[in-house]
Amino acid sequence: MWTQNATDSIPAMYVRSPCFSLFVDISNTLHCSLQSLHQVIKISLNSISNVTTIAAGNGSAGSASNMLSSPQGIFVDTKLNLYVADCVNNRIQCFQVRELNGKTVAGNGAPSTITLSCPSGIVLDGDGNLFIVDKDNHRIIGSGENGFRCVVGCYGKGSAPNQLSKPTSLSFDSYGNIFVTDRGNSRIQKFFLAIYSC
Template sequence: MNVNSSCNGLFVDINGSLYCSMYKHHQVVKRSLNDAVMTSNRVAAGTGIAGSDLNQLNGPRGIFVDVNLDLYVADCENNRVQLFQPGESNGMTVAGSASLNPTIRLSYPTGIILDAEKYLFIVDNSNSRIVGSNLNGFRCLVGCYGRGSQSNQFHNPNSMSFDRSGNIFVIDSNNHRIQKFLLMKDSFGKLKKTLNNMKTYE
């Protein structure tokens, strides 16, 4: 994939399409990896002009595409997460103060993941925390008491990833480390979205 700006986020969907979020060009583009001939990129989201309208992005970073090919975009400078459904140029705000159910305020979100239960996890960079959704909306999971370098704190985290057990690894950028958080189980043995710090990778 050749693009006219650096990619700040990458994702490959279940159909083998590669997505690239271009922070400086305010767009997400995609291209099929299965084409015998490499055609030009297609716009997946954004107009290429910074803005806050539903068809615009302002500094997109993290991206995630689910099995329905719904595209989630961490729209950093607009302090929101946008959902673009297949074939739609207008997105809907699913997290942030402008969402239909505004239960969380974001500040420069940089990473997003949707789990198998369709719960959304967000790296809220400037608030130095990880937030997650449940049936009641969004709430803070880690880094809930301010920026710092303790095991339960971050200093401008950048991105995150799950392992097969549901544990979360977080790039804690300004603390120069990777943090691992264990997904705990409730008294019935079921997984719940509560995290305990396990290990730091310097």
């Protein structure tokens, strides 16, 4: 139970640079994307030691399979695959368990995909579909059985209800509605899941 105005805390991880994004996976491992160090690091929250290990990136900016350039949003699926929004490389990288070489699953370098411009957030839904915050294109991209498509902000940058400006992250509620941090408009937008029936 959380206490109101809690004053007790302990360090969960020590970092050499600010974390852009955090994610705790199903094995209780905390992941942190270090944008300025071009890495994702992790630590087991079940361990008493405070030793971090590298989950992705070698610490130098680059586009090789073992490199990242300004990683931002991260997501770990139930199989412990790490997905990284690799901003400057305009791609989404997937790192399988204990693999330091990633595979490009969307964006620059992926076959039959969509063009991204500084992706900053990523989420997988319960069906394994990928949702990407395509920050500099001011939209949200989703995957499905027919490939990638624009799902939110498909009419260019703006402040209308169907537009975004420099979105940075997204989340789903239990009903499948999408919440987007619309940074350029200083708001959080809610987009309702469309339910179709016969």
